[in-house]
Amino acid sequence: MLKINNLHVKLEEEEKVILRGVDLTVEAGKVHAIMGPNGSGKSTLSYVLSGRDGYEVTEGSATLDGEELLEMEPEERAAAGLFLAFQYPVEIPGVGNMTFLRTALNAQRKARGEDEVSAGDFLKLVREKAASLKIDADMMKRPVNVGFSGGEKKRNEILQMALLEPKMCILDETDSGLDVDAMKLVSEGVNALRDEGRAFLVITHYQRLLDHIRPDVVHIMANGRIVLTGGPELALEVEKNGYSDILAGAL
Amino acid sequence: MLAQAKLDALSARIAGLHFPSTGWQGKARGAALERLTAMGLPGRRDEYWRYTDPAKLNAAQVRADLNASDIAFQETDALRIVFTDGVFDAEFSDDLTLSGVEITRLADAVTDLHWAAEIYGVLEERGQKPVLRPFAALATAFATDGLLIRVTGKAERPISIVYRSLSDTSDVMLHHCVKLEEGAEVTLLETGDAGPRLLTNLEVDVAPSARFHHVRAQGRSHQRMVNTHIFARVADEALFKSFTASINGVLTRNEAVLDIVGDDAVAHVAGVTVGDGPDFLNDDTVFITHAAERCESRQVFKKVLKNGATGVFQGKILVKPGAQKTDGYQISQSLLLDGDSQFLAKPELEIYADDVKCSHGSTSGAIDETALFYLRSRGVPQRRAQSLLVLAFLAEALAEIEDETLAEDLQLRLESWLDRHED
């Protein structure tokens, strides 16, 4: 599904290199986790994949089901089925959450040549998904993420994912800021979406999330590269011993 | 400009204009002409015209191509009154009968109309202090037509003044007076291109507990020039609200002079502007005087500027001694869609009472790139995402319009402008 090949990325404005040859393949139906020290480049990788400005790819490629991602506009990547749950969801004063969700859903459907969802069907759909994530109707009426608590913002990200049904979902520290119950809700939301045709890349610092969302593969990222890949046991090791031993062993 | 040059400019500007010198109007117009002759026309060096060059308004002749006229508020059931090239157009107008309202055409008002004589040129003259407004005096003196509207009750429906133009040289001067008697209420709409150049006065006298709503969509021809003045006097517990959507045009200067003279009154003036290109200049100049207690005033102006367009805001709140518990709010913001556009703002507060709450803020900024990316990452195409953010920026001003149908109408106009001006 997602194939990243020798990806090198620097900042556009500065001579600062962040990713130094990332290789990563995620197959359909699988959940991959990425762990790694602060500043190792995890968020940068997710931003570059989703098309944020400010980065320059100096080498390498990334494809989604064979389509070259890096040449597409962000909205084209979304329509192609890529989704990023942001580490820091963005507040947009003046744009209602409902308007936002509906515009996004219909724009993607249009880009894929599908019919737009009627206002009535949309409302039903959102209510149902919001209820399962325990997001109350009042929150839906507010501007996008404005006045949402940290945990509410993260739940709103998962709501968007549930609504847009992307095939490649990247979750960047969706667990941070969530209380224990919210973590369960969010994990259930993610697990409900797991199926043969969909893949997840879950960036996290904690084993706790991975107790709920069981990964098939765990990667360790350090200094702009995937330095180690293993099974779920790798996450347990990180949880127990931190990174220093693992990284020392990997080098 | 030297004093002589100002007078020369005036002579050239009024040469050939017809001056109606008879009856009650003749008196009021004569006094205005006297004021005007003492002032001359404004010059670039005048403090009040520092950001906006009055040359185009001073010019003796005008010529401009107008687009096919575009009339707003068609969804609203209103009494429509049409002016074609500055002259009342009976053929396209509804009958001037409306329950709760008396409407007289200015050009027809030859016999004494006492209520009008107490307003015509009177509020304008009050508005000449402390800042001179020569074009307002010019309109009082030479207006060719206009409406005298006396509202005695709740107007049955809004009055919509529709401007149209068939000539590429018409230079329109109109003067409207509105008097709301105690407890009366009316909504006045204005829309359309009056001609290549339009100069208007709108004098509004709002008696105690009366409510005046004003919403206008200025014509969207690219070459049009407009200079409007509102002079309002707002009495006890009365409400005055004016909103202007200004789209396109080469030069637009909208002045509003609001005098709050009665306790517990409310006066709001707001507007949105969208402009594209280096020839575009839009200027909102507001002067609100609080001379009574416990009054509220709001100024909310939002401008979207691109490709070298210029926005100007000069807004002042004057709180007179004794105007305690004044609540004054002023915000002027511009969204610059590129580095070439500019916003020149001069917010001012002058306060002579101690128990007041006044705030003002002025900002210019670019589109929020992070928000733009967030929207796009969810599949919203760039242009649609940008429109959403622009409309979000305008929302606080549009919220000043109480009537939802009118607000939606203007919102659609702004959206379609954004669609047409994508690059």
Ligand SMILES: Nc1ncnc2c1ncn2[C@@H]1O[C@H](COP(=O)(O)OP(=O)(O)OP(=O)(O)O)[C@@H](O)[C@H]1O
């Ligand atoms: N726009 C930017 N300007 C300057 N530095 C940047 C920028 N984006 C990323 N960096 C730097 O690149 C490095 C990687 O950042 P990134 O956010 O990808 O790390 P991360 O692995 O997600 O860390 P964390 O676990 O703390 O979220 C950091 O040193 C960060 O400061």
Ligand SMILES: [Mg+2]
């Ligand atoms: Mg990060």
